[in-house]
Amino acid sequence: MLQAKGKSVFAGIAIGKIFVYKKSEQQVKRVEVEDVEEEIARFHKARNTAVSQLQELYQRALREVGEANAAIFKIHQMMLQDDDFKESVENMICTQKVNAEYAVASTEDNFSEMFTAMQDEYMRERAADIKDISERLLEILGGKSIATVESTEPIIIVAEDLAPSETVQLNRDKVLSFATVQGSVNSHTAILAKTMGIPALVGTDIPLDDTIDGKLGIVDGTNGMIYVEPDEEFLTLMQERLREERKEREALQTLKEQEDITLDGQRVMLHANIGNIKDLESVIQNDAGGIGLFRSEFIYLEKDTFPTEEEQFRIYKTVAETMAGKRVIIRTLDIGADKQCDYFKIEKEANPALGYRAIRICLTRPDIFKIQLRALFRASAFGNIAIMYPMIISVDEVHKIQKIVTEVKAELAEQGIAFGNPEQGIMIETPAAVMMSGELAKEVDFFSIGTNDLTQYTLVIDRQNPKLDEFYDSRHPAVLKMIEMVVENAHKAGIWVGICGEMGADTEMIGKILAMGVDELSVSPGSVLPVRKVIRETKVTEYKN
Ligand code: PEP
Ligand code: MG
Numbered sequence: 001m002l003q004a005k006g007k008s009v010f011a012g013i014a015i016g017k018i019f020v021y022k023k024s025e026q027q028v029k030r031v032e033v034e035d036v037e038e039e040i041a042r043f044h045k046a047r048n049t050a051v052s053q054l055q056e057l058y059q060r061a062l063r064e065v066g067e068a069n070a071a072i073f074k075i076h077q078m079m080l081q082d083d084d085f086k087e088s089v090e091n092m093i094c095t096q097k098v099n100a101e102y103a104v105a106s107t108e109d110n111f112s113e114m115f116t117a118m119q120d121e122y123m124r125e126r127a128a129d130i131k132d133i134s135e136r137l138l139e140i141l142g143g144k145s146i147a148t149v150e151s152t153e154p155i156i157i158v159a160e161d162l163a164p165s166e167t168v169q170l171n172r173d174k175v176l177s178f179a180t181v182q183g184s185v186n187s188h189t190a191i192l193a194k195t196m197g198i199p200a201l202v203g204t205d206i207p208l209d210d211t212i213d214g215k216l217g218i219v220d221g222t223n224g225m226i227y228v229e230p231d232e233e234f235l236t237l238m239q240e241r242l243r244e245e246r247k248e249r250e251a252l253q254t255l256k257e258q259e260d261i262t263l264d265g266q267r268v269m270l271h272a273n274i275g276n277i278k279d280l281e282s283v284i285q286n287d288a289g290g291i292g293l294f295r296s297e298f299i300y301l302e303k304d305t306f307p308t309e310e311e312q313f314r315i316y317k318t319v320a321e322t323m324a325g326k327r328v329i330i331r332t333l334d335i336g337a338d339k340q341c342d343y344f345k346i347e348k349e350a351n352p353a354l355g356y357r358a359i360r361i362c363l364t365r366p367d368i369f370k371i372q373l374r375a376l377f378r379a380s381a382f383g384n385i386a387i388m389y390p391m392i393i394s395v396d397e398v399h400k401i402q403k404i405v406t407e408v409k410a411e412l413a414e415q416g417i418a419f420g421n422p423e424q425g426i427m428i429e430t431p432a433a434v435m436m437s438g439e440l441a442k443e444v445d446f447f448s449i450g451t452n453d454l455t456q457y458t459l460v461i462d463r464q465n466p467k468l469d470e471f472y473d474s475r476h477p478a479v480l481k482m483i484e485m486v487v488e489n490a491h492k493a494g495i496w497v498g499i500c501g502e503m504g505a506d507t508e509m510i511g512k513i514l515a516m517g518v519d520e521l522s523v524s525p526g527s528v529l530p531v532r533k534v535i536r537e538t539k540v541t542e543y544k545n
Contacts, residue, residue, distance in 0.1 A: 001230050002212065006179055006201030007469060008224040009190040010526075013242040014156055014177030014199045015235075018217040018228060020208055021159040028105040028138065032097055039093045043100040046140040047086070050133065051077050053140075056345075072129075079126075080133050085111065101141050108134035142304065156217045158226075160208060164188040164339050165301040168275060172196055177219040179204040179226045186452060186463035186472055188338055191502070195275055197282060197526030201226060203466045252529040256287040260532055262514060263539045269520035270535065271327070272528055273500060276302075277315055280322050282525035290327035292448065292522020293388070293500040294319065296372070297333040300341050306368065312375035320383025327384045329448065329500075329522075331427065332372055334358040334390040338464050353462055358391035363400050373408045380420030388425045388448060393432040398443045429453035429501070434482040441493030448522070449486055451501025455479050474503045480512070487517045498522055507534045515543035 033039045054077045061070035079085060085107060092103035108130055115127035154176045161182035167189045170178075176198060183189055183202030193200035199221030206212070206226060218227040218238050230238065260270040271292030272283045276299075283291060299307050299315060320328050335341050336357020349355040362369035376387050389401055405424070412419050428434060429450030441447065455474045456463040463472060473479075483499070490497035498520030503509060505523035507530065513521075514535070523531050 001234065002206075002228040004179075004204055004206035004226050004228075006204030006206075006224050006226060007185050007466070008221050009185055009193045009200040009202055010198060011222040012197075012199035013221070013238055013245055014219040015238060015242060016154045016156050016176045016217065017151075018212050018215050019151060019155040019157050020210065020213040021157050021162075022208065028101045029099075030102040031099040033093070033099050034097075036094055036097060039098075039100050040090055042141065043089055043093065043103070043137075046100065046137050047080055049140050050080055050136045053136065054080070076129060076133050076136075079129055080137075085130075085133075101138055104134050104137045104141070140304070156219055156226075158204075158206060158208065158212065158217075162189050164192060164298070165341070167192040168298045168302055170196070172198075172278060177221070179206060179219055181206065181208060182466065184464050184466040184472075185469050186456070186502075191273075191452070191524075192275060194502075194505075194524040194526070195273060195279055197524065203469070252533065255529050255532050255536070258532065258536065260289065260535050262535055263537065264541050266514055266540045268514060268518075268535050269327075269496075269498065270528060270532055271329070271498070271500075271520060271522040272525045273522050274319075274525070277318060279525060280319060283528075284322070286525045286528040288525060288528045290329075290384075291319065291323060292327075292329050292498055292520060294328065294330040295334065296330055297335050297339055297341075300333055300335060300344075301339060305343050306371070309371045309375045309378075312372060313378050316376055316379030316385065317382045320379055320385050323383060325384050327386055327423075329386045329388050329425070330376060331388045331390055332359070332362060332369070332376075335361055353456065353464070359389055359397060359401070360391065362389075363397065363404075366404055369404060370408055373405060374412065377405075377408060377412060377419035377422070378417060380422040381418045382420075385420065386423040386425060386446070388427060388446075390427045390450070391429060391453070392426045392440070393430050393436075395436060395439050395443060398426065398440060402443075425495075427453075427500070428486050428497075430457050431482070434486055437486045437489040438492070441490050441495055444495065446495050447486060447490050447497040448500045448520070449483055449497065449518075451479065451483075451499055451503035454482060454501065458482060474501070474506065475509060479503075483513065483518070484516050491517060496520060505531055507531065510534050511538045511540065511543040514538065514540050 054073045058070050058073035061073060088107045089103045092098060092106060093100060111130045112127040115123055115130060118124050151174050154174055156176050157178040159180050161180050162178065177200055179201040181204055185202060190202060199219045201219060201221065201224055204226060212228045215229050218230055260268045269289055271290045272288035273293040274283060274291055275295040299312065316330060334357065335344055336346065336355060337353045340346065346356055376385065379385055392398065409419065423445040425444050425446035425448060426440060427450045428437060428447050433440060451474050452463060455472060458478050459476055461468045461472045487497050496519040499513065499518055500522040504521040505527040521531060
């Protein structure tokens with residue numbers, strides 16, 4: 001039995017077949033298509049996108065590394081526009097009635113085989129370029145994303161790393177667990193595992209080779225271990241633990257529809273965090289009192305172009321209607337840092353966590369912001385939606401948001417489009433917002449403390465850096481003092497304040513947080529009932545100094 005250690009992201013046991021996910025070696029599926037013209041149009045569109053991506057890369061390389069090194073991107077553009085390559089793909093789509101992905105992958109194989117067999121060394125090297133341009137096309141076509149991982153049985157994914165945009169696409173019915181070699185416990189990939197409620201490990205010391213692919217694996221999220229090919233005795237032991245875990249989960253079901261109130265009568269609003277409409281099922285199953293954080297940027301991350309107003313409106317409306325009058329706090333897009341979206345075309349930054357992200361993008365690109373705001377205000381006519389703005393650092397930013405919101409509402413009114421009157425709040429996740437919380441509280445309807453980023457920015461620790469996991473500490477007294485200050489200022493101004501960062505689910509901290517007066521906790525759906533249990537067993541007075 002092979003065993004490897006990782007850092008636990010979400011507790012629990014998973015037993016299933018291991019699937020080693022290597023980004024560059026995903027199999028492309030052959031799919032028969034009906035509309036050949038449409039498939040060729042898809043290929044042309046992807047080819048145009050690839051050419052413009054390469055043009056941008058060429059320009060950047062020209063500036064940064066000079067003409068000689070940039071030339072490769074020009075060569076790749078030429079290869080993509082080459083008639084032989086184009087005709088081969090088109091021909092295959094037409095004659096075999098196959099999807100563009102398959103036609104590109106087959107052309108890649110044929111051409112690279114042909115180049116590899118040539119005498120001329122220069123031509124032989126072109127095989128790698130063919131591979132490169134084909135990979136680019138396949139990525140654009142979406143044919144090589146993790147979403148296409150096909151399996152008939154539930155699997156444990158083992159990968160070098162998973163980006164948030166890949167994690168969000170995982171098929172929840174099929175993925176039991178994942179273990180990555182890279183990654184930090186505070187990253188959004190880790191947060192997504194919690195939202196999905198699946199045992200997961202990052203920083204796992206496991207060989208990513210074919211010897212483990214397809215073998216039986218066990219992930220022990222509680223102890224941060226992964227086992228491959230367990231012996232009979234160990235497997236039986238872990239199966240027993242899995243059965244016990246299920247029993248414990250069932251026991252928690254008795255807490256459904258119970259009030260979120262402490263032993264000494266302090267009421268708490270207990271909400272759930274989601275990143276996707278697919279998480280709603282789990283929100284309802286776990287009986288959350290509402291949604292305290294809908295990370296709307298995941299709608300953007302799942303797509304390869306901007307989601308339209310209509311698309312967003314439909315999603316927000318569905319969430320509001322499904323929650324049937326319960327509060328749904330939707331955070332405006334928090335793209336940037338580790339959540340990168342190619343089509344936003346954000347230039348590479350030396351310090352992305354301190355860079356162009358979230359509200360900074362929205363305020364400088366109001367065209368994007370306004371589309372989301374229109375969708376949100378329209379959807380707010382269909383349920384109890386609240387809007388929340390991330391990464392705020394000043395009152396001035398809130399004034400700028402208010403001005404844009406006034407414009408959006410005036411436009412909707414002029415067009416005769418209905419909209420509601422949603423609560424509007426901000427995230428407190430920067431030390432600047434904490435220090436300005438007295439002034440900010442007068443401008444908004446509520447605060448939600450983002451302890452993940454607040455910890456990162458207060459302790460000056462990159463939450464993405466796995467080497468710093470041991471230093472990253474949301475319970476640091478500096479963070480706790482900040483929470484205390486924010487709660488005091490919020491209550492002075494008569495507004496409510498919640499926590500939507502991971503600290504909200506830190507059961508050992510709940511007594512202390514509630515003693516500070518925090519009104520709301522928003523946690524991953526799977527943590528709702530365990531947190532409710534702790535709330536109901538807590539005597540807040542015991543935690544007051
Ligand atoms: C936070 O920073 O605590 C938060 C909830 O937002 P995110 O984790 O998405 O940055
Ligand atoms: Mg944050």
